[in-house]
Amino acid sequence: MFLWAMLPEIKDATDIVTGLLLQSRPHKVEPKFRNSTTRKNGYTSLHVGNAGDGRLRLLLWFNDLALRYFPQVGLDAATAVHYYESDSRAFAILIWHSTW
Numbered sequence: 643m644f645l646w647a648m649l650p651e652i653k654d655a656t657d658i659v660t661g662l663l664l665q666s667r668p669h670k671v672e673p674k675f676r677n678s679t680t681r682k683n684g685y686t687s688l689h690v691g692n693a694g695d696g697r698l699r700l701l702l703w704f705n706d707l708a709l710r711y712f713p714q715v716g717l718d719a720a721t722a723v724h725y726y727e728s729d730s731r732a733f734a735i736l737i738w739h740s741t742w
Contacts, residue, residue: 698724
C-alpha cells in the first residue's frame with residue numbers, strides 16, 4: 643500500500659548518506675530510490691501542514707463560535723498564520739516541482 647511505503651524506515655538514513663556521497667563525488671551509476679527521502683518529506687509535510695491548516699480554517703470559518711472560547715487576538719493570530727502558511731506552501735510547491 644502506498645501509505646505504508648511512505649513511512650520513514652531505517653533505509654532512509656542510509657539513503658541520505660548515499661545521496662550526500664553522490665553529491666560530493668559523482669559515480670557512473672546512480673542508485674534508484676523507489677521512495678526517496680525528499681519525496682517522503684514532501685508528503686509528510688503536506689499531511690502535517692493540512693492537519694494544522696485545517697484547524698486554523700475551522701477557527702476562521704466558524705469565527706462566531708470560536709470567539710466564545712478564544713479572544714479576538716487568537717483569531718487575528720490564526721489569520722496571520724494561515725496567510726503566511728499558504729504563501730510558504732505555494733513557494734515550496736513551486737520549488738519542489740521544479741527540482742523533481
